[in-house]
Amino acid sequence: MTTTVHARYVLGYREGDHVLIEDASVVYDGARIVYAGPRRDSTAGETIDLGEALVTPGLIDLDAVSDIDHALLDSWSAPEAAAGLQWSAEYFTHRRHDVFDQEERNFIRQYGLAQLLLHGITTCMPIASETHSSWAETYQDAVGIAEAARALGIRAYVGPSYRAGVNVVRGEGGREVRWEEQRGLAGLRDAERFLEYARSSAGDGLVRGALLPCRIETMTPELLAATAELARRHDVPVRLHCMQGTVELDLLRREHAATPLEIIERAGLLGCRLLLPHATYGAGGGTRGAAPSDSELETLARAGASIVHCPSTSLRYGMVLDSFDRFGRAGVNITLGSDSFPPDLFRAMDVGSSLTKVLEGRLDAGDPAAYFRAATLNAARALGRDDLGRLAPGAQADLVAVRLTDFRLGVLDDPLRTFLMSGSPRDIALTVVAGRTVVRDGELPGRDVTAMQSRAQRLFGRMRAGYGERNAHRRAAADLFPPVFPRLPAGSAASEAP
Numbered sequence: 001m002t003t004t005v006h007a008r009y010v011l012g013y014r015e016g017d018h019v020l021i022e023d024a025s026v027v028y029d030g031a032r033i034v035y036a037g038p039r040r041d042s043t044a045g046e047t048i049d050l051g052e053a054l055v056t057p058g059l060i061d062l063d064a065v066s067d068i069d070h071a072l073l074d075s076w077s078a079p080e081a082a083a084g085l086q087w088s089a090e091y092f093t094h095r096r097h098d099v100f101d102q103e104e105r106n107f108i109r110q111y112g113l114a115q116l117l118l119h120g121i122t123t124c125m126p127i128a129s130e131t132h133s134s135w136a137e138t139y140q141d142a143v144g145i146a147e148a149a150r151a152l153g154i155r156a157y158v159g160p161s162y163r164a165g166v167n168v169v170r171g172e173g174g175r176e177v178r179w180e181e182q183r184g185l186a187g188l189r190d191a192e193r194f195l196e197y198a199r200s201s202a203g204d205g206l207v208r209g210a211l212l213p214c215r216i217e218t219m220t221p222e223l224l225a226a227t228a229e230l231a232r233r234h235d236v237p238v239r240l241h242c243m244q245g246t247v248e249l250d251l252l253r254r255e256h257a258a259t260p261l262e263i264i265e266r267a268g269l270l271g272c273r274l275l276l277p278h279a280t281y282g283a284g285g286g287t288r289g290a291a292p293s294d295s296e297l298e299t300l301a302r303a304g305a306s307i308v309h310c311p312s313t314s315l316r317y318g319m320v321l322d323s324f325d326r327f328g329r330a331g332v333n334i335t336l337g338s339d340s341f342p343p344d345l346f347r348a349m350d351v352g353s354s355l356t357k358v359l360e361g362r363l364d365a366g367d368p369a370a371y372f373r374a375a376t377l378n379a380a381r382a383l384g385r386d387d388l389g390r391l392a393p394g395a396q397a398d399l400v401a402v403r404l405t406d407f408r409l410g411v412l413d414d415p416l417r418t419f420l421m422s423g424s425p426r427d428i429a430l431t432v433v434a435g436r437t438v439v440r441d442g443e444l445p446g447r448d449v450t451a452m453q454s455r456a457q458r459l460f461g462r463m464r465a466g467y468g469e470r471n472a473h474r475r476a477a478a479d480l481f482p483p484v485f486p487r488l489p490a491g492s493a494a495s496e497a498p
Helices: 079-085 089-095 102-118 139-152 181-200 221-234 246-256 260-267 294-303 311-316 324-329 345-360 368-374 377-383 415-422 449-470
Strands: 002-014 017-029 032-038 046-049 053-057 059-065 121-127 155-158 165-169 175-179 207-209 237-239 273-276 306-309 333-336 399-403 428-433 436-440
Touching (some): 002 415, 059 102, 059 306, 059 333, 059 345, 089 165, 089 449, 102 139, 121 428, 139 155, 139 207, 175 246, 181 207, 246 260, 260 294, 273 377, 306 377, 311 345, 324 333, 324 368, 333 345, 333 368, 333 377, 345 415, 368 415
Parallel strands (some): 002 046, 059 121, 155 207, 273 306
Antiparallel strands (some): 002 017, 017 032, 053 399
16 A cells, blocks of 8 residues: 655655755655655555654664663662672572563563664664573574564564673672583574574565674684674674673683784674674774774774664763764764663764764764764665665655654754754654554554553563672672662651751
């Protein structure tokens, strides 16, 4: 069926880039766009007139949180408490177990994917924490994500996260990786099995396979090399978390006497369709010293590797990409990820732009257009998809419409710049994936989000409590996660006037 969407503004596509069109329409027939340009009225099919709204391509989140751990628990701890949020060596050896059963894990992934859609994300590469599992994600976990993606209608690149070791805290507070290499190989077999599942069940085109190994310090050189070989054989993307912190750098120096990028090169991963979240730390360069060096950026650009920049998450953890403009000048393909709650890439663009201004010392740094391309055209390039990230004939009918009528938005200048500075995902009027309306006026058709929220809150309580048994000093969750202000017991006497 043909659907025509009218809006005051449409971010169309001309000559390789986005272009703003006023009083415009997008027309799609089934899963494909057939027209995007000046207003075109039609009597055929369905017509949706959004009025004062901006229609953009759907956003692509390549480090998309699919969990209920929203960085509420681990982005503000003092150093002495932060170690308590990791597995202890004793827990690794004697007591590790799954906090949730398979059905609960499937629900958590469904909850996370629903949040992505409500935030304007139409294509995702999910990520979830392994902290609450007895080891890492499994084949069944990946199948659960795929089934949830198809049911909700979000486009997803899926695979189980696998690892050969776990970053643990020793009793005296030191860090090390404890290894079980056979479990890493079993995880790789699960990953290959899922690639075959995704290929055999790809009828609707929404779910594709990807290789999603865990953090680089939890991978052996042999497992990384096997991952590279598998990626080349199946021609799928590889996402490897690396270059993201000082603990990682220290562990790799101690274990391999090498930097993350050196290990990646040795494994042959630079010859793959490689995505690297977060790329904030390297051999040294930039204005902060710890950033990747110019030669590392040159290596990434020459290899055609992409980084997944997560501005909001980096800021919450006290880190910054140094800098977005510097990576762009070096020719590195920059994409965007959320990596924590809320999975709001519109907010991430504004945060990232502001941080880049600080680092570059210029108000015109961190161009919003470049940030928007990162979440659309650049991400599509990283996935090898010229049918995503743009509103153009022949492209997938993936689009997001945001209303520009809320009083709190203020007066309107350029609609995209104004929305990035003042808007909210609550302004989303319509989200369409492959021609299917998956969000309308902030609602997920056919989904009881109130019931989902209630269940997620209960599961979050169990997740939070689980930290108490994993940390080296057996500190209770109440001690690990104190409230911002002291909390009075229920029924306490009210404050009296002075």
